[in-house]
Amino acid sequence: MEQNRRSAEISFNHEDFIARDFLPGPQFFKISCWLLAAFLTITGFSCAVNPVTQKRELMLLSRSDEIALGQQTDAEVTSTYGVYPDSSLNQYIATVGKKIAAVSHLPDLEFHFQVLDSPVVNAFAVPGGYVYLTRGILAYLNDEAELAGVIGHEIGHITARHSARMYSQAQVAQAGLVLGAALSKTFRQFAGLAQAGLTVLFLSFSREHERQADNLGVLYASKAGYDASRMSNMFITLQKLNPQSGRDGLPTWLSTHPDPPDRIEAIKKAAAEWQQANPGARLAVNRNEYLARLDGLVFGEDPRQGYVRDSVFYHPQMVFQFPVPASWKVNNTASRVQMISPKEDAAMLLTLAPGQSPDEAAETFVSKNKVNVVSSDSQTINGFLTRRLQFTLQTEEGNLAGLAHFIKKEDRVLMFLGYTESSLFNNYARIFSGTLGGFKPLTDQARINVTPEKIKIIKVARTDTLANILRGYGHDDAGQKELAVMNAIELADKVPAGTLLKTIAK
Secondary structure, rough: OOOOOOOOOOOOOOOHHOHHEEEEEOOOHHHHOOOOHHHHHHHHHEEEEEOOOOOOOEEOHHHHHHHHHHHHHHHHHHHHOOOOOHHHHHHHHHHEEEEEOEEEEEEEOOOHHHHHOOOOOOEEEHHHHOEEEEEEHOOOOOOOOHHHHHHHHHHHHHHHOOOHHHHHHHHHOOOOOOOOOOOOOOOHOOOOOOOOOOOOOOOOOHHHHHHHHHHHHHHHHHHHOOOHHHHHHHHHHHHOOOOOOOOOOOOOOOHHHOOOHHHHHHHHHHHHHHHHOOOOOOOOOHHHHHHHOOOOOEOOHHHHHEEEEEEEEEEEEOOEEEOOOOOEEEEEOOEEEEEEEEOEEEEEEEEOOOOOOHHHHHHHHHHHOOOOOEEEEEEEEEEEEEEEEEEEEEOOOOOEEEEEEEEEOEEEEEEEEEEEEHHHHHHHHHHHHHHHHHOOOOOOOOHHHHOOOEEEEEEEOEEEEEEHHHHHOOOOOHHHHHHHHHHHHOOEEEEEEOEEEEEEEO
């Protein structure tokens, strides 16, 4: 959660969620568009020609709709996860990305590229030409050609309209074209645990989509002048890494990009075939140029944006702290801190609230969400003027009950909210009260003056094994193994003098 972020509002709008469990199977979408024509005309759905395959397919979104959806999602993505604050690095990624986009099937589409300030290893795209790479994935790439392959893969998802098709399928499901409810009745879906408003990012592509995106990534990177065979190195690294989702809740590459069989060999084969068909093509790798861009890149979780130690959440930049209940999962993003109970039947959320005062923020919350106020009072808690609300909320998905604190902190108002199903509120009331009431100033300088780990690029002075080189820089066995994966080099391999390597330092 960052200090200089636009005030965010919480909304219990269950229509924001798209349920994966009720999407129709592939056989449904093999039905000819012509057989659906009458229904589609009435409902506003239509068929469109895919730019890549040149085949007609069911498509709810027009090109302008995709761009509008991309703009809306982009605002939510950058607000939620934050853009990495390095303009030079972002410009470099955009330059490479636009070079690849220019040779894609949609060269006239305006593409946008951003580096997200997240340690999670992922890259993803949304309709309308928006492509994102996390600083986490950049740390594990080792040359510009590999970067080009990853960007080309994501551009392929856009040009082949994979996300747009999935979005359309979800909308069709909600329109009643398939049996079963379109929206999940579970608390998990309702309570925001699926990242309301960002659902399109969490839909997992099919293996068929992944294979097509791989092929397009190879094609685009090759046409842009890169050795596309290097793209396979990222998947070798992912197999070794098996990355987990981070505290910001962003999914990993493997959770949103299922691995098709023989992916690595298929990429190498496709790249070799393109090179054979285009003899004499000059294909760049640009290893040193890429690694130089990573020097100083924040690696892993950035404690300056909030961290948990000994069951307490600390935010050094906004100088506050609060207790975290035992075994609760914490998701910390640029715009909010969310805690989820072990059984995933209760949640707490801290975010910026609209309004100049706790009373104004509370009134907005009550009005916007049409909640029923059970009790309300104003107090000074740990030095902060606070408006407290106990509330209930009736929805089509079920009844909720919760406790909210609207806290005046300098020139901002924070909303700290705990909520669960009404029948469970008494079970969680003490936890909500203890956590929300434990919000207080952070004054411990040892907790404030924390620094993240960063990537440091070194030049090997003499030929030696990777293990010996890293040991000379003070890395223990665990650190050596991690850096071996990051550099895509085995510890026993000989590294020639003059080679650039990634290390990690404070």
